[in-house]
Amino acid sequence: MNNKNESVLIIGAGLCGSLLALRLAQRGYKVAVYESRPDLRKVAISAGRSINLALSDRGLKALRLCGVEEKARKICIPMKGRLMHDALGNTFASNYSGREGEFINSISRGDLNALLLNEAEKHKNVTIHFNQKCKKVDIENNIAFFIDEETNEEFSVTFDVIFGTDGAGSVLRKSYISERKFLFSYSQNYLNHGYKELEIPGDKNRNHQISKEYLHIWPRGDFMLIALPNMDGSFTVTLFLSYDEGEFNFNNLTSEETITKFFEQEFPDALALIPNIKEEFLNNPTGPLGTVKCAPWCYKNTLLLGDAAHAIVPFYGQGMNASFEDVFVLDEILNQGFEDWNSVFKAYQKARKKDTDAIADLAIDNFYEMRDHVANPLFKEKRKIEMDLEKHFPNQYFSKYSLVTFNEHIGYEEAMKKGRAQDKALLNLIADDTVQTHENMTKEELKTILELVIDQTNEILAKDSVAGLKI
């Protein structure tokens, strides 16, 4: 593997595959990328399929490694917090961080993917082949079988090493299952909710009709609507709703009349901004929300990366960031001087899997947080205190959200454990009235709260440790 003439196959030229191609090209490998879809730089992307995403510090860290951070930032729209809309049209804001300069970024999936493909193609040792659909992989002999989607011609290619960055429905992962060479732990778990994308267009001057500084949320307990800004003045709106439970659900919202009634009742302010609601609702697809975990991620000279290894639900805005961070972590392992690819892959899985398992669980937690908890008085009080703590003690307090999103030097698992304990501490301090707040808290008062939270968090972690007999 230290022979840079070794040939590398990457299956899938999405966000993860493109960035991996770029990085391996920079490291000098001979890289071929095969993608089932047409070149997205030349054709329009179909409507209603997650056209924008939230790019944050973990993703930026990987882009920085590959020298493309600045280019990506040029197509970003910073979002400093959530803006909640209640059923009467009232709004309240909740920032993502109390520190200066901590925000997430709305970015177009297509534009970022195109940027990465362009950067990868600048390297002579990279070739990218579109419309080449992988059918299966012979994982014993490193042979991948393809069909050309334009000519229907079938062919196979042999490489020294094969990466599957082919997303949640990964063909390499399916080959791990079907070839039965080893015990393969695998899970696919769907929420009872699906999603549908709608659009708030820009105004006549291509300006945003609502603030572009926020990720907008219409939390309604059992369902919610969110909106992320695009560069052209529009917002991509996503409805998250049960397939079959509750008064309104995807299975019964089938007529223009019920769709209108639902939006008038639940989201009147959003409805006023979505002119094509009926057409979009009836024509855009309803997508499922699933989590995929599996192990092992590798067999011999093959490796799953990104969504192919760990697809997650979108509620923490970390799917793309986790996939980019995969490339970063793999790059670190490649620096460690292993003798062969399989050893690299095993070391990579060992270093990485606990963290992608954690972000999968955190993302599901956030589903409940966004649709429900954000409107809970106790939760709101907690977030208010956290903003104050982060503002006044920027080096001493990091909320769970900040640990996950803005502290890219620690892993997701560490962020989850510490963040959950801290949330539990603070919520209980508020619930039992140990901590009380008022307008204009002094720094001294906040310092007392900080010390209580740190103390209680440590006690929670210590007691959990004893309960796990890890002492």
Next chain:
Amino acid sequence: MNNKNESVLIIGAGLCGSLLALRLAQRGYKVAVYESRPDLRKVAISAGRSINLALSDRGLKALRLCGVEEKARKICIPMKGRLMHDALGNTFASNYSGREGEFINSISRGDLNALLLNEAEKHKNVTIHFNQKCKKVDIENNIAFFIDEETNEEFSVTFDVIFGTDGAGSVLRKSYISERKFLFSYSQNYLNHGYKELEIPGDKNRNHQISKEYLHIWPRGDFMLIALPNMDGSFTVTLFLSYDEGEFNFNNLTSEETITKFFEQEFPDALALIPNIKEEFLNNPTGPLGTVKCAPWCYKNTLLLGDAAHAIVPFYGQGMNASFEDVFVLDEILNQGFEDWNSVFKAYQKARKKDTDAIADLAIDNFYEMRDHVANPLFKEKRKIEMDLEKHFPNQYFSKYSLVTFNEHIGYEEAMKKGRAQDKALLNLIADDTVQTHENMTKEELKTILELVIDQTNEILAKDSVAGLKI
């Protein structure tokens, strides 16, 4: 479904299928059972495949419902606790309960299955067909496709309702996946350990060579040996060991020399009792240890039951008990007067799934408890206190083990939540020296401990509730 002329197909005549057939026959349905294997009452069962199991209160509750408890008890060997063997051959006992009359039972899988088949066959409205292997199920139209394993003839049968009690590799479950009629959440998770069965034979007089009153454990941290007594004086011994990690593992224990070395070093007292160790080790299969969860369990008039719906690892001795309890819970739902089978099945899943998810997780916890924690001083102290509390306050204290195993009137989920909180409370009280013990504790002293444990347990549950914003 209230028409008792409706025809019921049960795929699989294992423990769960046989009991279900018996119960549905008692309720008056026309029941046909199709089993892929030969009639186990007429052929020998292959060696090395979990030939004995632990029957406890949840299983007995279901057998009682069907009027076969007493017959089953006649083939039971009561085990009142664990007997731990250290590497020097020293032993120490730890009972399962401090109350009188609480024990689990070693029972032969084959004998119990035969008993249930005999009881089912006494009903005229039951037919059982052996050597009929199910290939797939058309879940839309209630058609099951079979192959006769003796004649290789293929055929299909149509029934009003179809139950899949066909175990961890369920064909009905595979049909749920392959027919893609709905979003199917599914997981299969393997431990890194496998298992292999060995035998301690009875002595010349068919008496047990070690105490038959205990489940024997040789805990060694990363691996363990256990032994359960059989009626013929023998013990079935099971080694749980990693496939590929540690100095000794299944992948490298391939020669008589290394096998002997491993047992001499780790289990010298057991080795002395296993005369055919080399042959058995080399010839008996190494089995995987997997957990299967899925949802939904039903589609139209079809339902998964037992291992087909929720296969678990064997470390809580609850696999069979959970499957029997499935039949009990389904029977309760059938009493509720639903109009159609699909409503019954949905109500059954709603009532039952949280509990089978819980026992799956508890069983994995117990893997670590049995191979490692049982030898931990803190854990031993906890168990000692729990025995005293259960003895002196039999109506006020129930350990997690007792809640799961002997409290069949509460569900596994409730047992898990309460039991885990209680363990955490007690372990922390011991670890921080709030609770200290000595020989001959007085009832007053124990009462103080009981009150502390109850108080701390409630506090833990309350704080968890606040952390989940469930207030």
